Amino acid sequence: MYVIPLEEILAELRRLNANRVLIQSPEGLRREAEELASFLEDRGLEVTLYGEVNYGACDPADLEAKRLGCDALIHLGHSYMTLHLEVPTIFVPAFSRVDVIPSLKKNLEEIRKLGKKIALVTTAQHIHKLEDAKNFLETNGFEVVIGRGDSRVSWPGQVLGCNFSSARVKAEGILFIGSGYFHPLGVALATKKPTLAVNPHTGDAIWMAKEAERIIRRRWAQIAKAIDAKSFGVIVSTKKGQLRLAEAKRTLELLREHGKKARLIAMDHISYPQVEGFPFDAYVVVACPRVPIDDYENWGKPVLTPREVELLLGLTDEYKFDEILGAERREDEPLGIAVHGVGK
Template identity: 30%
Template sequence: MSSGGQEQPAAGGAEDPQPRRFVGQKSAADAASGQAGPVVVKGAAAPRRVVRNVIPPEILENDALNRAISVLPRNYNFEVHKTVWRIQQSNAKRVALQFPEGLLLYSNVIADIVETFTQAEHVFVMGDVTYGACCVDDFSAEALGADILVHYGHSCLVPVNVTSVPCVYIFVEIKMDVGHLVASIRHNFKPGTKILIAGTIQFSSSIQAARRELEQDYPSVAIPQCKPLSPGEILGCTSPVVAGGAEALIFVADGRFHLESFMIANPSIPAYRYDPYNRKMTSESYDQAGMRGARRGAIEAARLAGRWAVVLGTLGRQGNPRVMETVTAALERAGKEYVEVLLSEVTPDKLRAFGDAFGAYVQIACPRLSIDWGEGFAAPTLTPYEALVALGEVPEWWGDDAPKDEATGLPQYPMDYYSREGGSWSSSYIRAADRPARRRPQAPPAQGCACAAGGESRAAPCR
């Protein structure tokens, strides 16, 4: 489990050992067959038409540039031609490069390429830890005087029309053996089984290819989507809620962190993880009742607190000031005393340094810090959603009238932190007016991008 309950990608998205809620895993067995029918996923809409920039031949066919690119792994798509073209277009002199830890070993090669094949005079490699797309550090890039920021390994969670400096997102898609994934699914699931396929952003193209190959044997195969994320993309804090009787989710990733988000949001759908590196498929479990019980206990304990601390995460864009304003306004309406705190990383040790100054904390950074590590904090440490429940602003999820999972009867715990349709606690930078706390199922998702920054297709990363 990674520090703070947040995933640290390694070599293209590798994750740390299984988090605390891990129950067990076993080889995938034959799943029950079912009649083909629609699997309905919330948050779907038709794709937008796009116009893409065309990289000129003098860049694509540059022999020296292509030789430099050949040093990088063949199966990792760093989109160097696009990066060079964008930097040339912007006439940037100072370029900041931001990588997750697992890709930092390639940073020197890419920095050398940028210096050699663009007009850039200074190239910075930003060394602070990067857990996910929420950590895009445009503020630090701006402080360094960067003219452009290139962020690697994550999707455009923070749109390019929001960042303080021009930003280019490079997903770093990884080629994998799609044929083996398809064969593994056919071996373990009978034809007609209602299956879903999802994964991390690095494998989005492979997921689309697998769906096309599986459609004949599994007519209802679907790729879930929670906008503004790409089809099939799941974050550790954001997952679609699927209706329509899906019988299995096949999740393509080398770790569990993102998958657990889907399992929390959809407790009745059996989950299987396909690891593209060791080419194994495993059945995954999650302690649903234990998690919900622990979070309910933290909420009820926080209600007794007289003085609260509202902690805004300052690691990249993790902390959203708008969410902080929502929480502090609720505290004022409830007559609670509070103090605002800024922290780069929220850990039990850092909060323990405050002693007994606060009876409860609200951390506006990563919801999984509370969900995964909540019992390790000395005082109740809530997510923004949980804080609004504790303060009576949002109905309790365990109430008699609260929505329940249709198959298990478990109360629905929302994993919609960056969902465009999330509640008032949502940190999405792409959202309409605040929506109800619960959403209705919509039509199955179409393929394409949900990014508001120009409406481009996620078949190619946002420009």
């Protein structure tokens, strides 16, 4: 289902003089991880599979690779992200083999409802098909815009679960190509523009407006539950790509300035059972935005994002989706993977 450039990975490992390798993968790429391990072991390398859950390029297992005595880390399924890494790391996006054009043909009339000028976005798995999609749509009368995004993303048109900067362009509506709901939902929440998600695997097309409204209502309910909270645990992630210490301290000070007791909590894997013993009335997660939005039902107390704290304190009245943003790109700045990457 996914393209794993075996020979290219091997060549990069040879260049790095790496003999002991740790392979990290999300749950959906476990089979490909084992196939890659077998390929590398047949060529004389010592390979270990990393079994912990992976949340994205923001969560590389480079420190674990170093502890295990590995010379390099192979990070499957996600694109390169600028991070300080303990060992050389090869990011392998794992491009999907599926053709995106049939699903676009099937949903052409639905796509027209977005307007004539549309923005086109996708995830790393389909990024290599974005130009094909653009050409197809343009031959069918659309004006297609593909945004560059900021320094946190590797390619124009790419969106992450925590970053939708490439979708912030001048367009009437946004077309997302890919599976799952969180990415297009994040696009809709972040841009407040009509967003249609087309799944190239199933051919389904889903509008995000109702889902976005439903999520926002749920988030306002969490804010309402936290109205009477007198103490807050402000959780900052120790994951390299999610570490937002300055934002956590800013949130901490905002709460204290408004008469709330607030304490900083540092965590790696963030879940309610791990903080249940603390005596706080509510929590603020200053890490991946998916934690409070996806997992709120598993929290026994209100859980907010930094943007929602501003609403709680009356500092704003406009709901904004929490994102982890990078620096703005210069017009002359090269795009794509510069180092520690294959499958550009």
